[in-house]
Amino acid sequence: xxxxxxxxxxxxxxxxxxxxxxxxxxxxxxxxxxxxxxxxxxxxxxxxxxxxxxxxxxxxxxxxxxxxxxxxxxxxxxxxxxxxxxxxxxxxxxxxxxxxxxxxxxxxxxxxxxxxxxxxxxxxxxxxxxxxxxxxxxxxxxxxxxxxxxxxxxxxxxxxxxxxxxxxxxxxxxxxxxxxxxxxxxxxxxxxxxxxxxxxxxxxxxxxxxxxxxxxxxxxxxxxxxxxxxxxxxxxxxxxxxxxxxxxxxxxxxxxxxxxxxxxxxxxxxxxxxxxxxxxxxxxxxxxxxxxxxxxxxxxxxxxxxxxxxxxxxxxxxxxxxxxxxxxxxxxxxxxxxxxxxxxxxxxxxxxxxxxxxxxxxxxxxxxxxxxxxxxxxxxxxxxxxxxx
Numbered sequence: 001x002x003x004x005x006x007x008x009x010x011x012x013x014x015x016x017x018x019x020x021x022x023x024x025x026x027x028x029x030x031x032x033x034x035x036x037x038x039x040x041x042x043x044x045x046x047x048x049x050x051x052x053x054x055x056x057x058x059x060x061x062x063x064x065x066x067x068x069x070x071x072x073x074x075x076x077x078x079x080x081x082x083x084x085x086x087x088x089x090x091x092x093x094x095x096x097x098x099x100x101x102x103x104x105x106x107x108x109x110x111x112x113x114x115x116x117x118x119x120x121x122x123x124x125x126x127x128x129x130x131x132x133x134x135x136x137x138x139x140x141x142x143x144x145x146x147x148x149x150x151x152x153x154x155x156x157x158x159x160x161x162x163x164x165x166x167x168x169x170x171x172x173x174x175x176x177x178x179x180x181x182x183x184x185x186x187x188x189x190x191x192x193x194x195x196x197x198x199x200x201x202x203x204x205x206x207x208x209x210x211x212x213x214x215x216x217x218x219x220x221x222x223x224x225x226x227x228x229x230x231x232x233x234x235x236x237x238x239x240x241x242x243x244x245x246x247x248x249x250x251x252x253x254x255x256x257x258x259x260x261x262x263x264x265x266x267x268x269x270x271x272x273x274x275x276x277x278x279x280x281x282x283x284x285x286x287x288x289x290x291x292x293x294x295x296x297x298x299x300x301x302x303x304x305x306x307x308x309x310x311x312x313x314x315x316x317x318x319x320x321x322x323x324x325x326x327x328x329x330x331x332x333x334x335x336x337x338x339x340x341x342x343x344x345x346x347x348x349x350x351x352x353x354x355x356x357x358x359x360x361x362x363x364x365x366x367x368x369x370x371x372x373x374x375x376x377x378x379x380x381x382x383x384x385x386x387x388x389x
Contacts, residue, residue: 005384011377018370025367028360037351047348054345060151061338068331071147071161075324078137078166081130082317085168088119089313092175092291093306099299109293116291120175127168140167149330159330161323165316171309176290180301184259185268185280186248192255194276195229196220201243201273205266212238220275226255233258243268246300259297261304 030039041048095112098104104112127139135142143164150157189195196219202211214236223229230247233239242264248257260280262268270280291305292298 005381008377008381010380011374014370014374014377018367018374021363021366021370025360025363028356028363031351031356032353032360035351035353036349037356038349044348051345051348054341054348057151058338058341058345061334061341064149064151064157065331065334065338067147068149068159068327068334071145071149071159071327072324072331074132074137074145075161075320075327077130077132078163079317079320079324081126081138082166082168082313082320085123085126085171085313086310086317088123089171089306089310092116092119093303093310096291096293096299096303096306099293100296100303102296104293112293113291116175116293120172120291123168123172123175127172130168137163138166138168140164140169147327149327149334159323159327162319165312165319168313171312174290175305175309180290180292180298180305184244184246184261184297184300185270185282186257186259187273187280188248188257188278189226189229189255189276190278191276192223192226192229193221195223195274197275199233199239199274199277200271201239201260202269202271203242203262203264203266204269205262205264210242210262210264210266212242214239226258230255230258261300 027043031037038044038048038051095116099109099112128136130136130138135145143162145161145163146158147161148157149159196217198214198216200211200213202209204210214233215238217229217232217236223232226247230245233243233245239245242262244261244263246259247255248259250256257278260268260273268280268282270282272279291302293302
């Protein structure tokens with residue numbers, strides 16, 4: 001090979017290799033300093049696109065978990081208030097049971113009414129005061145609240161909390177001015193010795209009639225008192241599943257007949273229930289009075305009204321409890337999903353430090369060697385000067 005001065009092929013080759021090594025060394029230093037395998041799209045275009053999509057899901061899951069926690073807080077706020085509503089309704093029920101006793105005089109009944117009025121007012125106040133972030137929960141103004149518990153924009157990523165059944169303001173209004181069901185249908189019994197055989201009762205609700213016939217309660221003469229006949233009715237499975245019975249008494253405390261109520265709130269028929277029992281007389285409903293304890297019969301009707309509201313609150317609390325469990329499950333699922341997606345993103349974007357350190361060490365050594373060889377190549381043409389000397 002001849003000796004040239006204008007072109008130093010050895011130096012050019014060394015320079016090219018040194019430039020490649022320096023680029024590799026720079027990328028290794030960038031990856032080691034950032035901890036990321038992908039610092040720009042050119043490092044891995046497909047991996048960058050996948051990782052950004054995964055990051056969107058991870059960030060969405062993080063926010064969705066916070067949303068679900070907010071939902072749990074809303075449910076706990078509403079359910080906690082309903083716990084107190086239940087306590088007040090139970091106290092009202094106790095008072096209604098007390099009011100059903102004819103040992104109460106007028107002053108006692110007025111005292112019972114005063115306490116229930118105060119409790120009803122507190123129910124109204126609670127319904128207006130129970131709020132979350134300024135939104136009322138129990139006054140009926142917020143029927144439903146939707147919570148975004150997923151990272152995507154479709155219906156399956158939302159959970160709805162139904163607050164329509166938790167309308168405490170409506171419950172208070174019903175207790176304060178609702179209609180009391182009619183007193184039970186009364187069946188007079190002129191001679192208890194004539195009562196015997198099976199008894200039949202029919203109630204109608206929503207246009208649907210339900211007829212119940214008891215078992216044979218005994219032959220005529222089997223009962224010595226109206227109380228005994230009422231006890232026999234209570235022990236009959238078919239009757240007790242659908243009706244309640246109380247004994248009507250005269251001024252001397254002697255039983256004169258029975259009063260029967262349908263448990264489903266239906267209207268009881270007045271047809272004679274059986275042998276020795278006269279045709280019934282339907283009770284009169286009280287309209288717009290709310291709770292009334294002026295008589296034992298009205299106290300019983302008030303008791304039924306309170307029981308209806310207790311059931312309403314129980315249903316609302318059960319629904320809220322079920323939704324809270326669902327939200328908690330959603331949070332757990334989001335946390336698991338976030339963990340797995342974060343791991344997937346890490347496998348794509350994070351650098352293997354040990355492997356990259358091997359590459360860095362190799363490039364560093366090659367860089368030093370390339371620099372030395374470039375210096376040697378630049379000196380290789382110095383021999384031409386001796387030919388000229």
